[in-house]
Amino acid sequence: MQSPWYNQLLAITVVVTIAVALWPPKKKAFRRRGIDPGYWNLKVWPARIWFLIKGHDIVEQAYLQEKDAPYLLQSLNEDALVLPPRYLPELRMLPSSKLSASLALVTSVLGQHSGVDIILKDRQHYDIARVQVTKSLPTLLPILSRKVDSILSEELSGCSTSDFTPVKVKNIVSALVLRTTLLTFFGPELCDNTELQWVMEEFTNIVRDMAIFMLFIPKFLRPSMQPFLPPTARMKRLHAQARTILFPTAWNLSKKAGGGDTVINHFLTTSEAVDEKEIVAKLFVLMAGALHTTKMSTGHALIDLCASPECVPGxxxxxxxxxPMHEDSPWQVEEVNRLKLLDSFLKESQRFNPPNYLSFDRIATAxxxxxxxxxxxxxTFISMPAGPMAMDPENYHDPQKFEASRFCGTDGSAAAAATEKLQRTHEFVGTExxxxxxxxxxxxxPGRWYASAIMKVIIAQIIRRYDVKFPKGQEERLPNVYLDLIVEPNPKQVVLFRVRE
Ligand code: HEM
Structure with a gap:
């Protein structure tokens, strides 16, 4: 007769063997790039750090070596499945019941711990950016245009027609984008409120800090630890501060604006019941998304003006x-829409400096x-290699060459002559x-029409009013800064401004 110890040992061995067999590394079928986090994620930290330093190179190399093969990539938070572009047509047909972009956004910043997950509640933020903000452009843009002018005059007050004045790209772009975005969101009374400016920018910092804390805490402990972490208290204070600034005045402001084309007013008027806490939470997320991307893209475009001076005369x-120069009236939306060469220039700048090396983040919800x-x-968290796709000769002729008129022909006439459909893909907001x-x-x-319009006004006004160039001795852009897959303009980049005669 066998001893009870023998039976117990046998049972444990069987259970462990089955557990190991049923718990292989996740999604084993796909090849892995970067460092494999290994069984039970034992090597997840080396994999994360490697991704932080080398994420951009890994994605680029993978595309060059085997662009049609999907692969797994341990990113800072999630394990992403990077899919080749050939799957795009099928993916775009999938219903929202199978793929979620918002869930991917929340997951990528661990936003369930910092309140970013408010966007999963409904699509109000998305619809407001797409419908109300875009529809309001004809009335909003002239107001924004005047604001751009006054910010430029303030920020470049030391500039003259005789000498070039050095200005950090980061500073001028930050002032222009932050204050115009606040104008769009909260109206003229609040856009220059420095406390509100700070509050809106601080949100992104706290979301980042919370995500960093969480990465060090095992998943199952995160919900119980969250209330005790420093970013939680900071976030609570920030929300309270935002409500104090925004809510005593919001209704009055919207009434003053005569129906109110501010984003806060769109939230108020499209909410069934006004819940200040919820509206502030959604405003924070929408503002964070709008600010960071628009700042980066505008910075890249300004630097590209200096890096490709041959495109400035056109x-x-x-x-x-x-x-015309003698007109001091603000830009109108129809005028901005006719800036086809600028559309093409901005598209080319974005092709070279995409906001993120991976895009089309989604989570498979079935x-x-x-x-x-x-x-x-x-x-599964899926992504696509946006950066390498934009440099693929199969998609673009001579892709390594920066051609400002690539999307419209040298004088813009090709776009004018093309069919309406073609013209639309040639706009900055168009996708090809x-x-x-x-x-x-x-x-x-959904905010791309707004982002494009304000960026066009900023760059067009700079071109009309100033000569810009790199400091003496600099011919090329300072290298972009790659933090994992985000492509930031170099924060040290300086541009010289001189008022045009
Ligand atoms: C140059 C500036 C911008 C760039 C490059 C950009 C890029 C993107 C990208 C790549 C996505 C994900 C789309 C997808 O996965 O299919 C996105 C989503 C979004 N963007 Fe923008 N964006 C910009 C400006 C803005 C602005 C100004 C707003 C608001 C007015 C905005 C609002 C949104 C919203 C609400 C989403 C959806 C978020 C969600 O999934 O819930 N964006 N943007």
């Missing part, structure tokens, strides 16, 4: 044709299979094969 001629049989299990910098499909950035 852009200047176009801007002066649509808005298991599905592609036509080739590849199965994407529920819960190889371009997923605004995302793709049914969740494409």
């Amino acid at each position: 852009l200047k001629t176009e801007a002066l044709r649509e808005h 298991t599905f299979a592609f036509q080739d049989g590849t199965v994407i299990p529920e819960g 094969s190889g371009n997923i910098h605004w995302g793709h499909g049914r969740f494409t950035c």
